[in-house]
Amino acid sequence: MINVTDSAGQPPALHVAGLRFAYPDGREALRGVDLTLAPGERVALLGPNGAGKTTLVLHLNGILHGGGGRVEISGLPVIPRDRAAIAEIRRRVGIVFQDPDDQLFMPTVAEDVAFGPANLGLRGAELDARVDEALAAVGMSEHRDQVPHHLSFGQRRRVAVATVLAMRPEILVLDEPSSNLDPASRRELAEILETLPVTLLMVTHDLPYALELCPRSVILDAGRIAADGETTSLLADRDLMRGHRLELPFGFDPIAAAASRHP
Amino acid sequence: MGAGHAHPLHLDRLSPVHRLAAEVKIVAVLLFTIVVVLTPPTEFAAFGGYALLLVPVGIAARVPLLWLLKRATIELPFVLLAVALPFLGHGTRIEWLGLSLSVDGLHGAWNIFAKGTLGVLASLLLAATTTMRDLILGLDRLRVPTVFTQIATFMLRYIDVLAGDARRMRIARLSRGYDPRFLWQVKAFAVGVGSLFLRSYERGERVYLAMVSRGYTGRLPRSAEGRAPARQWAVSAMLPVASAGIAVAAAVLA
Numbered sequence: 001m002i003n004v005t006d007s008a009g010q011p012p013a014l015h016v017a018g019l020r021f022a023y024p025d026g027r028e029a030l031r032g033v034d035l036t037l038a039p040g041e042r043v044a045l046l047g048p049n050g051a052g053k054t055t056l057v058l059h060l061n062g063i064l065h066g067g068g069g070r071v072e073i074s075g076l077p078v079i080p081r082d083r084a085a086i087a088e089i090r091r092r093v094g095i096v097f098q099d100p101d102d103q104l105f106m107p108t109v110a111e112d113v114a115f116g117p118a119n120l121g122l123r124g125a126e127l128d129a130r131v132d133e134a135l136a137a138v139g140m141s142e143h144r145d146q147v148p149h150h151l152s153f154g155q156r157r158r159v160a161v162a163t164v165l166a167m168r169p170e171i172l173v174l175d176e177p178s179s180n181l182d183p184a185s186r187r188e189l190a191e192i193l194e195t196l197p198v199t200l201l202m203v204t205h206d207l208p209y210a211l212e213l214c215p216r217s218v219i220l221d222a223g224r225i226a227a228d229g230e231t232t233s234l235l236a237d238r239d240l241m242r243g244h245r246l247e248l249p250f251g252f253d254p255i256a257a258a259a260s261r262h263p
Numbered sequence: 264m265g266a267g268h269a270h271p272l273h274l275d276r277l278s279p280v281h282r283l284a285a286e287v288k289i290v291a292v293l294l295f296t297i298v299v300v301l302t303p304p305t306e307f308a309a310f311g312g313y314a315l316l317l318v319p320v321g322i323a324a325r326v327p328l329l330w331l332l333k334r335a336t337i338e339l340p341f342v343l344l345a346v347a348l349p350f351l352g353h354g355t356r357i358e359w360l361g362l363s364l365s366v367d368g369l370h371g372a373w374n375i376f377a378k379g380t381l382g383v384l385a386s387l388l389l390a391a392t393t394t395m396r397d398l399i400l401g402l403d404r405l406r407v408p409t410v411f412t413q414i415a416t417f418m419l420r421y422i423d424v425l426a427g428d429a430r431r432m433r434i435a436r437l438s439r440g441y442d443p444r445f446l447w448q449v450k451a452f453a454v455g456v457g458s459l460f461l462r463s464y465e466r467g468e469r470v471y472l473a474m475v476s477r478g479y480t481g482r483l484p485r486s487a488e489g490r491a492p493a494r495q496w497a498v499s500a501m502l503p504v505a506s507a508g509i510a511v512a513a514a515v516l517a
Contacts, residue, residue, distance in 0.1 A: 061476055108396070
């Protein structure tokens with residue numbers, strides 16, 4: 001077993017090596033992905049539609065598997081057959097899916113946030129405390145007994161983040177966190193994400209959002225990591241961006257934006 | 264708990280009946296209905312007694328009579344069937360206002376009408392005083408198999424999402440000039456139903472993935488444990504016990 005450790009001797013939060021996957025219809029989605037995230041890092045995963053981003057995400061907690069290669073979460077390998085280990089992996093990796101209506105399936109907000117920790121075996125007062133803590137972290141405490149359907153889209157997205165935070169994950173994986181959000185909800189979510197003390201992997205098409213939140217970005221295209229580096233320099237490389245069907249919004253200058261960030 | 268899970272049959276009030284635990288009310292209504300159904304249709308007085316029993320329940324639950332009667336019209340299709348019975352029945356017939364009516368048919372019609380109405384009224388009182396969410400939790404505490412309560416839970420959560428999907432699809436159809444007037448024009452509607460089914464199916468898959476990602480292994484965590492206090496059971500037992508008393512009295516006196 002190869003053990004990748006950083007200078008402090010801590011295993012990386014996420015280590016993916018040679019990951020391959022083909023869907024049953026033969027379509028190859030991942031063709032040897034290598035990716036390592038240090039604890040506490042915030043990384044954006046960029047790429048055009050159909051690049052394999054969602055497929056990669058579903059490998060991180062062992063939902064998809066069997067194509068070769070390995071995934072480790074803080075040193076613990078993802079082995080789907082090992083039920084006890086996979087339960088721990090699913091605690092460590094919190095995935096926030098794109099459509100909050102898919103994520104929020106219980107009749108009330110509090111019950112939904114309690115779902116994950118209850119599956120971890122928490123009960124009673126301890127469970128309530130987890131729910132309160134997670135809802136407080138996303139500023140949704142006053143909505144705990146509401147019906148998810150009656151919340152705004154931005155509020156539902158924040159509750160979806162809370163459902164995952166309640167499991168105290170080590171890595172938070174967000175699939176298109178800013179999609180369908182109005183600018184204010186988008187900013188509020190960014191402020192919340194910035195305060196969370198977790199490793200963050202953010203799948204997104206929203207390049208300014210990636211620049212705002214993630215110092216580092218990787219570009220996934222055609223099942224491979226095509227580029228890995230500082231977000232500002234990746235976004236500023238016009239040829240690289242165009243080569244992978246990534247486009248900045250009209251008039252957006254990543255270098256100027258990064259410079260204006262902390263005046 | 265369950266705030267906002269109002270359904271058209273729920274009446275949001277503060278009353279002693281609303282405060283009773285759901286499982287207690289479910290059992291009371293179920294037993295009451297069983298007693299009503301087991302009573303022979305010829306015990307006319309007994310049915311009057313049952314109806315009188317529901318009056319204090321309705322008053323305690325602060326359910327207006329008119330509200331109750333309006334919603335009881337759900338029974339009408341069955342009553343229409345009952346109306347036909349005296350004309351269609353066999354056996355001895357009697358003349359009434361120039362109509363030839365079957366005695367057996369009349370008894371059959373009364374049977375359907377009386378038992379149906381009492382059952383509907385009791386169920387409406389249960390529905391008026393209990394939210395959907397509490398009903399499901401009550402069934403769960405009554406040890407109804409979790410597969411049923413899980414399905415009901417998901418239905419409760421997603422019925423509004425589905426209705427929203429259907430509404431948006433309808434608006435999109437109408438916006439493009441769809442205005443079906445004849446049966447052969449319903450194709451777009453039928454296709455819409457089909458795609459709604461597919462969408463729901465795909466959503467089901469995505470929901471399942473999201474659940475598995477949070478450690479789902481086939482059981483929903485049991486929220487809110489805790490049992491209804493014995494006093495609540497005793498209070499709500501009054502309805503079935505009183506109705507059983509009426510049934511026994513009717514049988515003895517007859």
